[in-house]
Amino acid sequence: MEQPLPKSWSIHTRPDIIAKYQILERVGSGAYSDVYKGRRLSDNLIVALKEVHDYQSAFREIETLQILQNSPNIVLLHEYFWREDEDAVLVLEFLRTDLAAVIAAAKKDGGIGVGEIKRWMVQILCGVDACHRNMIVHRDLKPDNxxxxxxxxxxxxxxxxxxxxxxxGLVDVNINPPPYEPDAADQEFNAPQVGYETENAFQEGHGNEEQGGTSKEGYFRELDELKVKQSRDETDKEANIHDENTSCFATCTTSDIEDDPFKGGSCSYEAEGGDNRHGALTSWVGTRWFKAPELLYGSSTYGLEIDLWSLGCIFTELLTLQPLFPGISDIDQLSRIINVLGNLTEQVWPGCAELSDYKTISFNKVENPIGLESCLPNRSADEISLVQKLVCYDPASRATAMEMLHDKYFNEEPLPVPTSELRVPLSKSYHDEHSPGGWYDDMESDSDFDEFGPLNVTKTNNGFSIQF
Structure with a gap:
């Protein structure tokens, strides 16, 4: 028999919510949010109710997902509840499992077929492409999300x-056609992509700027030139403490609530701390195993490319069923990357010396990096090439999501299977190693150097340098 819900749950005592939803059970909890499984009383639809305790995180999640409301590979937000004196509660579609569970189940079932891998990759790329066409950087892509x-x-x-x-509205969503002609069952290509034409919360008040095709160089040049006023915020540093279980059932789209504060046409390009005309961002985001080198070196001027690095790590895990760079600290993470790709220099990444911590942290020269090929044993040359296009030092060299969708890999046999043929785990219990206390425990940024033995600390004009 189901246990009665604790009356102390704030979501359980909010009359505007319980009038429309029955709260069934709590399915996830973290530092910044709690997620509950619920039932919509009007039609018995099972939903997830995500109670977000951090104002900034709630605002960002609602804002970005309203923009992405028409993308079939972005989670759906049915509505949300938010008052000045209460936490935001997002009502999301309930999805009971995630890619981490798919990978964990595959370890027990003998792997994932190439056609299945391609379909998972295509869906991920379509979702990331939807974000990037709207110049939204996710900043925490990983199998759990x-x-x-x-x-x-x-x-x-x-x-x-x-x-x-x-x-x-400044970036054309129709820069490129779909990567190939899918069969009628391929919803993720046939369904409408991100829609500036659609009636959403952000069209009003921005005018109708002329839109045209944009090259890859222009794509990122616009990013550099038009980045809105942003700067560092101490609140964002705390965002690096990850809500491991809460993301498992999160989702979003547009609410029909009257007086919706997000329907006024004004975007919240709030600063991340101070008035920085160069648009400084915080590097204290993401999950360590999937963080791009620019974040690990403290960059505050990164862009969409950090998501592309994360994609490469995710794709490698799909192909090998093992994480690519399972660092136990940020320094260890960098060390693992350097052991594979070689030392970070101006030759491989022009401008890397300008990274915030580049001159502070240095590593002994790696004479013979092992290369990505060694991390992808028994995989085809095309699969290795696919990962190499994403996992590279220079952000400008990383292939965009749309470029990846056009890669020949997805047009060659075996073709991506229909979504209906994908093997979906029965529950999330398959991926215990991705839960707190397992693989993904204690992956936040840290500065614990004790495990690395003697350090070479050298005084410099800027302070000191630590060599490993």
Missing amino acids: LLVGDDGVLKLADFGQARILLEH
Whole structure:
């Protein structure tokens, strides 16, 4: 028999919520949010109710997911409840599992077929492409935040760390056609992509700037030139404490609530701390195993490319069923990357010396980096090439999501299977190693150097340098 819910739960005592939803059970909890499984009383639809305790995270999640409301590979927000004196509660579609569970189940079942891998990759790329066409950087892509429904449809979730990098409407969503002609069952290509034309919360008040095709160089040049006023915020540093279980059921789209504060046409390009005309961002975001080198070196001027690095790490895990860089601290994370890719220099990444911590942290020269090929044993040359296009030092060299969708890999046999043929785990219990206390425990940024033995600390004009 189901246990009665504790009366102390704030979500349980809010009359505007319990009038429309029955709260069934808590399914996830973290530092900044709690997630409950619920039932909508009007039609018995099972939903997830995400109670977000951090104002900034709630605002960002609602704002970005309203923009992405028409993308089939972004989680759906049915509505939300938010008053000045209460936490925001997002009512999301309920998706019971995620890509981390798919990977964990595959370890027991003998792996994932190439056609299945391609379909998972295509869905992830479609979701990331939807974000990047709207100049939204997710900043925490990982298998746990890629939710999967019973029908095999994968959706990006947990946008609490996402940022809108450009004013909405400045980037053409029709730069490129779909990568190939799918069969009628391929919902993720046939369904409408991100829609500036649609009636959403951010069209009003931005005018109708002329839109045209943009090259890759222009794409990122616009990002550099038009980045809105942003700067560092201590609140965002705390966002690095990850809500491991809360992301498992997160989702979003538009609410029909009257007096919606997000329907006024004004975007919240709030600063991340101070009035920085160069648009400084915080590097204290993301989950360590999937963090791009620029974040690990303290960059505050990164862009969409950090998501592309994360994609490469996720794809490698799909192909090998093992994490690519399972660092136990940020320094260890950098060390693992350097052992594979080689030392970070101006030759491989022009401008890397300008990274905030580049001159503070240095590593002994790696004479013979092992290369990504060694991390992808028994995989094809095309699969290795796919990862190499994403996992590279220079952000400008990383392939965009749309470029990846056009890669020949997805047009060659075996083709991506229909979503209906994907094997979906029965529950999330498959991926214990991704839960707190397992693989993903204690992955936040840290400065614990004790495990690395003697350090070479040298005084410099800027302070000191630590060599490993």
